[in-house]
Amino acid sequence: MTIVLGIESTAHTFGVGIVKDGKILSNAKRSYVTPDGGGGMIPIEVAKHHKNVKREVYDEALKGAGIKEEEVEVIAFSQGPGLPPCLLEGMRFTKELSQKLGMPVVGVNHCVAHLEVGRVTGAKDPVMLYASGANTQVIAYASGKYRVFGETLDIGVGNFIDNFARYAGLGFPGGPKIEEKAKGGKYIELPYKVKGMDIALSGILTNLRQKLEKGESVQNLSYSLQETVFAMLVEVSERALAHVGKEELLLGGGVACNSRLQEMARMMCEDREESVKFFCPERSLLVDNAGMIAYLGEIMFKAKANVFQISELEKVDILPKQRTDDVEVSWRK
Ligand code: AMP
Ligand code: MG
Numbered sequence: 072m073t074i075v076l077g078i079e080s081t082a083h084t085f086g087v088g089i090v091k092d093g094k095i096l097s098n099a100k101r102s103y104v105t106p107d108g109g110g111g112m113i114p115i116e117v118a119k120h121h122k123n124v125k126r127e128v129y130d131e132a133l134k135g136a137g138i139k140e141e142e143v144e145v146i147a148f149s150q151g152p153g154l155p156p157c158l159l160e161g162m163r164f165t166k167e168l169s170q171k172l173g174m175p176v177v178g179v180n181h182c183v184a185h186l187e188v189g190r191v192t193g194a195k196d197p198v199m200l201y202a203s204g205a206n207t208q209v210i211a212y213a214s215g216k217y218r219v220f221g222e223t224l225d226i227g228v229g230n231f232i233d234n235f236a237r238y239a240g241l242g243f244p245g246g247p248k249i250e251e252k253a254k255g256g257k258y259i260e261l262p263y264k265v266k267g268m269d270i271a272l273s274g275i276l277t278n279l280r281q282k283l284e285k286g287e288s289v290q291n292l293s294y295s296l297q298e299t300v301f302a303m304l305v306e307v308s309e310r311a312l313a314h315v316g317k318e319e320l321l322l323g324g325g326v327a328c329n330s331r332l333q334e335m336a337r338m339m340c341e342d343r344e345e346s347v348k349f350f351c352p353e354r355s356l357l358v359d360n361a362g363m364i365a366y367l368g369e370i371m372f373k374a375k376a377n378v379f380q381i382s383e384l385e386k387v388d389i390l391p392k393q394r395t396d397d398v399e400v401s402w403r404k
Contacts, residue, residue, distance in 0.1 A: 075372060076143045077365025080161030081153025081181045082205060083112055085121040086361030087132035090369050097135030098355055098362035099128045105243055118156035125164050143174060147368020150178035151390030158389040166384055176379045176387055177368045180398045183217050185323035186210055187370065188363035194321045194350040200308045200336065203324030204229035209311045210395055212403060217395045220311035221268030228300060229326045231272040235279050235296065239289045249293045250329050256294025259287060263299055268310060270303045301332045305339050312347055322351045325358045374402035
């Protein structure tokens with residue numbers, strides 16, 4: 072029996088999750104929202120938020136799992152990539168708990184955790200389309216590492232959507248609002264920017280803003296944004312599937328909460344000649360969360376991967392720019 076407590080703090084969400092023998096028992100979180108619904112994220116402000124809520128999120132996770140803190144065996148935390156002030160807050164809390172409870176620490180890569188937690192849906196060796204605020208990558212395991220087969224060349228798709236939504240006066244986060252607005256919209260041609268396995272979004276953003284200024288409706292632009300950009304994401308995912316010869320597609324990241332993206336990805340899987348199974352975790356595991364950190368933490372702890380004993384705590388540091396393919400994947404054969 073292994074009980075792992077996970078801590079997530081890469082960006083807007085502070086989370087604590089508890090996993091016991093591969094089962095997520097609790098997944099508590101609080102997400103930073105800007106007071107006026109506008110503006111962006113100021114990392115120092117977000118870190119303050121995390122500091123203020125950490126205790127209540129921690130207590131909620133323990134209570135939700137029905138366990139006492141002494142029963143925890145190991146603490147896993149999101150080591151990177153992410154915003155340094157936010158990551159630091161999570162790491163400080165991790166070290167504090169580790170010292171208090173006498174538990175070892177596991178450093179987990181946030182993006183890899185999104186992929187590994189797909190196992191709870193039944194995905195075994197998928198290509199993952201990871202579409203979140205800051206990150207947009209197509210990732211799969213190949214030759215001993217998680218490799219990025221395609222990614223955005225400029226901004227993450229969630230930030231792109233949020234940026235347009237803010238410009239259109241819809242507030243933050245924009246994703247759910249754009250999805251709502253898109254209903255019943257009409258297609259207007261937008262630039263389509265797939266470059267090999269990668270995509271580019273900033274030119275489309277400029278184009279959308281110009282069309283809005285010329286009086287095009289938010290409804291039509293929201294609809295066209297979804298149709299165009301999601302088609303780009305699905306196209307690069309399909310190409311990655313063909314390239315690595317995998318038979319599963321997994322969605323991850325907050326943008327994957329979008330029903331139209333889910334529908335388009337599912338249709339691509341069904342339409343392919345070689346059968347591809349489609350997997351989409353429940354919402355609480357798509358968005359940033361600590362359940363996935365605890366989940367991968369358990370796997371890594373058992374494989375002795377990136378585990379630090381209490382005597383080695385000073386060696387533990389954040390990795391704000393850690394790349395998916397920097398991770399030593401010793402837990403998979
Ligand atoms: P994450 O960084 O993975 O927590 O995801 C946050 C991003 O997901 C934000 O940019 C949101 O606007 C976006 N998002 C959330 N729900 C939706 C949705 N229904 N459609 C599109 N984007 C969404
Ligand atoms: Mg994420």
